[in-house]
Amino acid sequence: MQNRVTRLFQIKYPIIQAGMVWTAGWRLASAVSQAGGLGLIGSGSMYPEILREHIRRAKAATTAPFGVNLPLVYPDPESHIRIILEEGIRIVFTSAGNPATWTPLLTAHGVTVAHVVSSARFAQKAEAAGCSLVVAEGFEAGGHNGREETTTFCLVPLVKRSVKIPVVAAGGISGGRAMMAALALGAEGVQVGTRFVASEEASCDPRFKQAVLDASEGDTQLSLKKLMPVRLMKNRFYEKVLDAESRCAGKEELAQLLGKGRAKRGMFEGDLQDGELEIGQVSALITDLKPARIIMEDLWQEFTAMRREIEGWEIR
Amino acid sequence: MQNRVTRLFQIKYPIIQAGMVWTAGWRLASAVSQAGGLGLIGSGSMYPEILREHIRRAKAATTAPFGVNLPLVYPDPESHIRIILEEGIRIVFTSAGNPATWTPLLTAHGVTVAHVVSSARFAQKAEAAGCSLVVAEGFEAGGHNGREETTTFCLVPLVKRSVKIPVVAAGGISGGRAMMAALALGAEGVQVGTRFVASEEASCDPRFKQAVLDASEGDTQLSLKKLMPVRLMKNRFYEKVLDAESRCAGKEELAQLLGKGRAKRGMFEGDLQDGELEIGQVSALITDLKPARIIMEDLWQEFTAMRREIEGWEIR
Numbered sequence: 001m002q003n004r005v006t007r008l009f010q011i012k013y014p015i016i017q018a019g020m021v022w023t024a025g026w027r028l029a030s031a032v033s034q035a036g037g038l039g040l041i042g043s044g045s046m047y048p049e050i051l052r053e054h055i056r057r058a059k060a061a062t063t064a065p066f067g068v069n070l071p072l073v074y075p076d077p078e079s080h081i082r083i084i085l086e087e088g089i090r091i092v093f094t095s096a097g098n099p100a101t102w103t104p105l106l107t108a109h110g111v112t113v114a115h116v117v118s119s120a121r122f123a124q125k126a127e128a129a130g131c132s133l134v135v136a137e138g139f140e141a142g143g144h145n146g147r148e149e150t151t152t153f154c155l156v157p158l159v160k161r162s163v164k165i166p167v168v169a170a171g172g173i174s175g176g177r178a179m180m181a182a183l184a185l186g187a188e189g190v191q192v193g194t195r196f197v198a199s200e201e202a203s204c205d206p207r208f209k210q211a212v213l214d215a216s217e218g219d220t221q222l223s224l225k226k227l228m229p230v231r232l233m234k235n236r237f238y239e240k241v242l243d244a245e246s247r248c249a250g251k252e253e254l255a256q257l258l259g260k261g262r263a264k265r266g267m268f269e270g271d272l273q274d275g276e277l278e279i280g281q282v283s284a285l286i287t288d289l290k291p292a293r294i295i296m297e298d299l300w301q302e303f304t305a306m307r308r309e310i311e312g313w314e315i316r
Numbered sequence: 317m318q319n320r321v322t323r324l325f326q327i328k329y330p331i332i333q334a335g336m337v338w339t340a341g342w343r344l345a346s347a348v349s350q351a352g353g354l355g356l357i358g359s360g361s362m363y364p365e366i367l368r369e370h371i372r373r374a375k376a377a378t379t380a381p382f383g384v385n386l387p388l389v390y391p392d393p394e395s396h397i398r399i400i401l402e403e404g405i406r407i408v409f410t411s412a413g414n415p416a417t418w419t420p421l422l423t424a425h426g427v428t429v430a431h432v433v434s435s436a437r438f439a440q441k442a443e444a445a446g447c448s449l450v451v452a453e454g455f456e457a458g459g460h461n462g463r464e465e466t467t468t469f470c471l472v473p474l475v476k477r478s479v480k481i482p483v484v485a486a487g488g489i490s491g492g493r494a495m496m497a498a499l500a501l502g503a504e505g506v507q508v509g510t511r512f513v514a515s516e517e518a519s520c521d522p523r524f525k526q527a528v529l530d531a532s533e534g535d536t537q538l539s540l541k542k543l544m545p546v547r548l549m550k551n552r553f554y555e556k557v558l559d560a561e562s563r564c565a566g567k568e569e570l571a572q573l574l575g576k577g578r579a580k581r582g583m584f585e586g587d588l589q590d591g592e593l594e595i596g597q598v599s600a601l602i603t604d605l606k607p608a609r610i611i612m613e614d615l616w617q618e619f620t621a622m623r624r625e626i627e628g629w630e631i632r
Contacts, residue, residue, distance in 0.1 A: 001629060139455065139467060311627055
């Protein structure tokens with residue numbers, strides 16, 4: 001399928017693997033790119049030199065295009081950007097920050113920049129800053145999220161009508177039927193996160209992967225809204241946050257409760273009770289651990305089967 | 317388009333107009349049914365004898381099938397049910413309560429019962445209670461909503477895989493592209509609420525309709541979670557609730573703040589500042605007031621155009 005997204009990144013399928021912290025290392029990114037999608041290395045949980053190593057390993061594993069996800073909220077994006085430019089990365093997805101700050105530098109070096117947004121307003125800012133694409137990430141997505149809580153169903157059309165650059169949908173998408181839904185709403189591609197957490201190549205702890213497979217409806221919640229809203233799997237840490245919030249705890253108390261390194265503890269070290277487990281609502285639909293290549297194949301097969309089903313509808 | 321939903325209700329299009337309080341009277345319901353959808357009279361804001369009048373007027377206005385929405389949380393559903401049976405209503409959509417209590421009585425009288433759910437668990441209960449259809453209503457929908465906050469994108473597939481009866485999607489659907497998305501996710505029809513608030517036939521106050529047309533992204537929020545979660549348009553009343561909640565107000569204080577008759581005051585009497593305005597996130601996408609018949613026609617036209625677009629995609 002050729003469209004603006006596949007042409008922009010020179011990929012076979014308009015399917016992007018989200019650059020998730022503690023999960024999207026070189027193994028996952030290169031496997032997705034090798035399978036015809038766009039793999040992204042999640043630099044948000046990497047020291048600069050670790051990022052360099054992941055980039056080099058991904059290059060060794062595939063000649064297909066891949067990119068790096070760069071959260072702009074961390075104190076020092078510059079050293080990551082230096083590595084990205086030194087290593088000749090051509091595709092960067094930025095998120096959680098102002099795209100106007102770093103996009104011009106990146107594009108001046110020939111990098112194609114996409115930005116993840118939770119509103120049409122931010123999408124317009126990204127377009128104005130020189131981004132080539134926006135990812136419209138709905139309320140149901142895992143990890144950090146917008147305060148307006150706009151869902152994928154409403155966000156994609158809102159973003160679509162606000163910008164000229166292509167829109168990729170994220171949040172709630174684990175299979176080909178959801179991909180068809182996203183494209184019907186106006187997206188030209190999908191970004192898939194949670195589904196790839198439950199992949200063989202994901203670098204997170206196997207216990208976290210198992211928790212994703214075990215998750216049922218209602219097992220995630222947008223949390224820590226006074227700090228920075230984040231969708232978490234419910235566990236002991238989440239219950240502590242909930243308890244503090246129900247006592248009207250302030251920002252300081254919540255920040256102290258969160259502490260440092262809790263995401264690593266949960267997702268990378270597999271502490272399912274006291275770690276922070278960032279995951280999407282769609283985890284309730286995922287029941288099997290698969291290699292990234294099979295995830296891609298199944299997703300594409302379900303998408304084309306859905307298309308044939310639509311073609312078969314008798315409509316007068 | 318013929319499928320289980322159109323056959324169940326003997327309608328032309330699998331499009332159901334939500335039976336919204338203070339908004340869905342006989343004029344709206346009969347106009348939607350006359351245009352080939354399924355109109356629902358919203359009995360939740362009607363005294364029994366008012367409901368009888370609306371049913372009789374709808375019967376006089378159309379020979380097409382229409383139904384009644386019946387919220388099961390109000391103190392006295394029995395008198396409404398008596399009217400429904402006396403007037404020979406054949407289709408009832410129940411919501412916000414236990415479907416096991418009243419479904420057997422209704423089906424024993426030959427009524428087809430559908431139930432609105434916010435989770436797969438409730439959908440299974442509805443199926444077990446004898447309902448013929450479930451409406452899977454996502455977090456983005458207006459009015460009362462589930463505590464699990466599952467969005468349409470995630471809820472529809474979750475419900476679909478849990479029941480055998482047909483699933484209708486609600487929440488975030490105002491046009492034909494969203495209808496295609498809902499059907500791709502596994503729904504066999506859509507329930508449309510917010511779009512019909514901005515219709516000529518809606519019985520709510522014109523000022524409320526104008527507020528829906530004026531709404532932008534982020535202008536609604538799921539609120540009053542300690543009582544019963546409800547998606548509201550942000551206004552002075554909402555700000556008061558937010559302020560009370562930020563002070564950790566208890567149920568009693570919130571119930572007192574809500575008081576009685578606030579929904580009527582907002583939606584029916586047009587008090588945009590101190591009334592309760594129940595509306596969906598998709599209000600941000602709606603910009604024109606139209607007759608219900610034109611809403612139906614435009615929705616169907618957009619849906620079939622989207623289908624042709626999908627058929628035209630070059631996929632190898």
